Structure formats: structure tokens, C-alpha cells
Amino acid sequence: MEIVKLTDQNIQDEHICCAISDKKCNSGYEKKKSWLKTEFRNGYHFQKVNVRGKVFIEYVPIENSWLPLTGKNFIVINCFWVSGQFKGKGNGKKLLRQCLKDAENLDGIVAVSSDRKRPFMSDPKFLKHHGFEIIDEAAPFFKLWGLKTTANASFPKFMDTAKSGTCPDNKGITAYYSNTCPFTDYYTNQVLRAYAKKKKVPLTIKHIKNREDGQKMPIPWIINSVFYKGQLVTLEMKVDRHLDKLIK
Structure with a gap:
């Protein structure tokens, strides 16, 4: 199966893997495509195996990454996903080779990942198997995995401001999200808003709109994150079961 690179010329005719048939996320799907069109001009890559499924990798030069990283002359993997029937067939290896x-x-x-496999993160076992090593850490569970192709190069690091695992707002729920994922718009602006209203809990939503916003993040993650009273609760979209344990 061939690899297809999304470009300004073909993005309107190609799917972007996530939320293909999830109609409630149509708005987020189009916002992700618009975000990609802008970031293509900054060297952003979206490569996918030519199947109708979640088999893709996204990456960008660190100089244009929205993540709170310091370093130069490296590629940053943003999203790397091989799902369902397409697992175990060499597709992940093929995308990494590209x-x-x-x-x-x-x-x-x-690549930013974790101490174990978590939703929306690259699989650390896969990274380790292909030669990546942990090169930096940030609270509460973030790991920066790196693979050198130049032996004497210096690895990138997390910015110190992104290592605390807490956010400055300690009243109620604080949610950060960007349009780098097609799911975030719906689950943040509709589902989470409805949940906070139902629970009568203050809610602050912070939309990450550009690289500067991303590099000010208190954690090394820009897709979606939810805090309660300043503490990181989850990176997942469906937050009810996580927040219910804390909010009485």
C-alpha cells in the first residue's frame, strides 16, 4: 500500500483519517484541514497509508513546532496512529521510515509520549523498539523520546515552563485545546461546557491558536488537556468519568 502525502492541492479530496464518519465532529474536521493548510507552509507533513482508516503520521521541523520544546535541526512527531485491522502489518514501520x-x-x-501507552500519544513501546530513548521528562507522566541520526547532535528538551504538570488557574475546570485534532472542538466547546454547567463548576477554556500560545503551555501537550483546581486530570476527550471522581 502506497503512502500519500497531503498537500494544498489534494487535501480537499483526501480524508485526514480521524473522525472520518463522526458527523458530530464535522466542524472540527474542517478546522483541522484549515489548520493543516496553514501549517503546510511551515514544513508540516501529513503522511498516510492509502487506506480508509487511521494509519498516519504527522511531523514538523522543531523550529516550527507548536510544542514547548527547545532545540534545533530535529523533526517533531505530532501524531502517529495505526489502528484496528491495520496494526501488526508493518504500517507503523513504513510511516516511520518516511x-x-x-x-x-x-x-x-x-516525539512526546509517556511512561506507558496513553490515548492520542505515540506508543512508547514502538518508539523504544525502533531505537528511541527517553531524553527528558515532565510532570506528571510526560516523556520526550528521541532518536539521533547525527551522533554528536544535542537532543531537544522540554521548556522549563512546561514541566510542572499544573496550570495557573486553580478555580474549577480549565481546559486547553487546539485545532490540531478534529475531535477537540466538539468535546471541549459542547460536551465539556454542558458537563460544567450541569455540575455548576466554573469553566475556563483556553484555545491554543498559534505557536506562541502552544509554547506557553504548562505541560508539553497542545491537543487537549483538562485541569481541575490547577491539577492535570486527563488528556482524553471524554472527561466525565475522570472529573466525576473529583467533583462531588
Whole structure:
């Protein structure tokens, strides 16, 4: 199966893997496509295996990454997903090879993941199996995984401001989200708003709209995150079961 690279020319005719048939996320799906069109001009890559499913990788030069990272001459993997029937068939390896090919004139690749497999994060077991190592850490569970292609290069790091695992707003629920994922708009602005109203809990929503916003994040994550009284609760979209344990 061939790899298809999304571009300004084909993005309107190609699906972007996530939320393909999830009609309630149609608005977020179009916002993600608009975000991609802008970021393509900054060297952003969206590569997918030519199937109707979630088999894709997204990456960008660190100089244009929205994540709170310091470093240069590396590629940053944003999203890397192989799901369902497409697992265990070499598709992940094929996509990673494409990323390595695009990084051949750079010093390596990094990816934000965790201590274990978590939703919306690259699988740390897969990264380790393919030569990545943990090069930095941030509370409460974030790990920066790196793979050098230039032996004497210096690995990127998390910004110190993104290592606390807490957010400055300690009243009620605080949610951060960006349009880098097609699910975030619906689950933040509709589902989470309805939940906070039902529970009568103050809610602050912070929309990450640009690189500057992303690099000010208190954690090294820009897709979606929910805090309660300043403490990170979850990175998942369906937050009810996480928040119910804390809100009485």
C-alpha cells in the first residue's frame, strides 16, 4: 500500500483519517484541514497509508513546532496512529521510515509520549523498539523520546515552563485545546461546557491558536488537556468519568 502525502492541492479530496464518519465532529474536521493548510507552509507533513482508516503520521521541523520544546535541526512527531485491522502489518514501520527519510539532512526525530501507552500519544513501546530513548521528562507522566541520526547532535528538551504538570488557574475546570485534532472542538466547546454547567463548576477554556500560545503551555501537550483546581486530570476527550471522581 502506497503512502500519500497531503498537500494544498489534494487535501480537499483526501480524508485526514480521524473522525472520518463522526458527523458530530464535522466542524472540527474542517478546522483541522484549515489548520493543516496553514501549517503546510511551515514544513508540516501529513503522511498516510492509502487506506480508509487511521494509519498516519504527522511531523514538523522543531523550529516550527507548536510544542514547548527547545532545540534545533530535529523533526517533531505530532501524531502517529495505526489502528484496528491495520496494526501488526508493518504500517507503523513504513510511516516511520518516511519520517526518517524526510529527516535525513537533520539531526534526528523526537516525539512526546509517556511512561506507558496513553490515548492520542505515540506508543512508547514502538518508539523504544525502533531505537528511541527517553531524553527528558515532565510532570506528571510526560516523556520526550528521541532518536539521533547525527551522533554528536544535542537532543531537544522540554521548556522549563512546561514541566510542572499544573496550570495557573486553580478555580474549577480549565481546559486547553487546539485545532490540531478534529475531535477537540466538539468535546471541549459542547460536551465539556454542558458537563460544567450541569455540575455548576466554573469553566475556563483556553484555545491554543498559534505557536506562541502552544509554547506557553504548562505541560508539553497542545491537543487537549483538562485541569481541575490547577491539577492535570486527563488528556482524553471524554472527561466525565475522570472529573466525576473529583467533583462531588
